[in-house]
Amino acid sequence: MKDALREACALLQQGEIVALPTETVYGLAADAFNPAAVAKVFAAKERPSFDPLIVHIASRGDLPRVAIVPDDIADYVNQLIGKFWPGPLTLILARHPDVPDLVTSGLPTVAVRQSAHPVFRAINKALGRPLAAPSANRFGSISPTSASAVIKELGGRIPLVIDAGACCEGIESTIISIEARPGKKPLFHLHRAGPITKEQLQEFGRVEKARETVGQLPQAPGQLASHYAPRTPLILLEKPEDFHPEEGKRYGLLSYTGADDGPFVSLHEWECIEALSPGSGKLAEAAIRLFFVMRRLDEAGLDAIIAEPVSETGLGVAIMDRLRRAAGPNKA
Ligand code: AMP
Ligand code: MG
DSSP states (O other): OHHHHHHHHHHHHTTOOEEEOOSSSOEEEEETTOHHHHHHHHHHHTOOTTSOOEEEOSSGGGHHHHEEOOHHHHHHHHHHHHHHOSSSEEEEEEEOTTSOHHHHTTOSEEEEEOOOOHHHHHHHHHHTSOEEOOBSSOTTSOOOSSHHHHHHHHTTTSSOBOOOOSOSSOSOOEEEEEEOOTTSOOEEEEEEOOSSOHHHHTTTSEEEEOOSEETTEESSGGGSSSOSOOSSOEEEOSSGGGOOOOTTOOEEEEESSOOTTSTTGGGSOOSEEEESSTTTOOHHHHHHHHHHHHHHHHTTOOSEEEEOOOOSSTTHHHHHHHHHHHHHHHHO
């Protein structure tokens, strides 16, 4: 493994891009201060240049290299970092002028986090520079939670994938921006639901869903209405009665627990059933397995994937967000 880490570092130093494991999903990393390297990330992913990247720093001390923290939110930033870093919380802050335009899509802000994954951290630290790293998939498709999924998405387009097994969170980081409010706790604008839940953030401030667009531009393009999408149409049902199968079509079920007596499992002769949290119905397990299961169903040659809802509390908010976006604006 040590050789692989050295190779990853050498490639990143030369301005190449490398797929690396993080605790959320696999990322496609480039030296954040090297615009030519960052451009390769956009090209490999076929990502539109209006969709900014998250910058990953090796230590909290590196924050001033990429972001400017105004005095009125400094205490809140420190509290959040103290509690959730390293980990799956991304902060949107004012951008340091050293961060290339391409990384932030020309925005005056930069999205920053410190990954908790030991392999990612080791490479980030050894390189001594921040890493811009979006999910290692083609734009709009399912995020990869294993090295084999990265190879399916980007094989032949990138020189190296570091395989460190499955990701332990399974969904992308929570993204927030912070607004100070005189005499009150701060307001956290939630740009993307993720592993750090609203309930966890509420200990430090009030949480509100961020507006999704500023003018024509998405604020957090992970929030585009169609995203994280399989190629097979995915239909998210609210209740079993909403399912109206067409004669001769092959349907697979994306179930929460997969239990035989569940209202969705017993609804139809499914071609296949994949459970997010087999037997037990745990949201953390469902999050870890979500993209893996979506990918399996996408490869099953179905006419449509039918997804049953999970309860929208805690991690369930982020899971339902991904399911809605996988269904797209017109499909559900
Ligand atoms: P990905 O790593 O592929 O999940 O994509 C990174 C996400 O971070 C995208 O959804 C971006 O919209 C979001 N993001 C990155 N920079 C910013 C920023 N400055 N303001 C708002 N969102 C951002
Ligand atoms: Mg992504």
